[in-house]
Amino acid sequence: MGLGGISLWQLLIVLVIVIVIFGTKRLSSIGTDLGGAVKGFRKSMSDVDKDDDKAQIDTPDAEFSETPSDATSKSDTSQKV
Numbered sequence: 001m002g003l004g005g006i007s008l009w010q011l012l013i014v015l016v017i018v019i020v021i022f023g024t025k026r027l028s029s030i031g032t033d034l035g036g037a038v039k040g041f042r043k044s045m046s047d048v049d050k051d052d053d054k055a056q057i058d059t060p061d062a063e064f065s066e067t068p069s070d071a072t073s074k075s076d077t078s079q080k081v
Contacts (some may be wrong), residue, residue: 019027
């Protein structure tokens with residue numbers, strides 16, 4: 001018994017069918033492309049982590065020019081005019 005009820009023979013049969021359908025050259029190019037994609041993803045994730053370390057954490061995410069109570073009082077006075 002292999003992985004999750006799949007025996008070794010069943011895995012070998014599936015592997016042979018995949019090789020026959022796609023060929024070894026195409027499988028190697030797919031593997032190369034997939035490896036490059038994973039490498040690029042890991043590099044970008046490590047770059048994001050480095051950028052987060054350099055960023056200023058104490059700065060606010062947004063700046064508001066007026067408080068909500070000021071905004072409602074101004075809108076009330078503008079509607080009365």
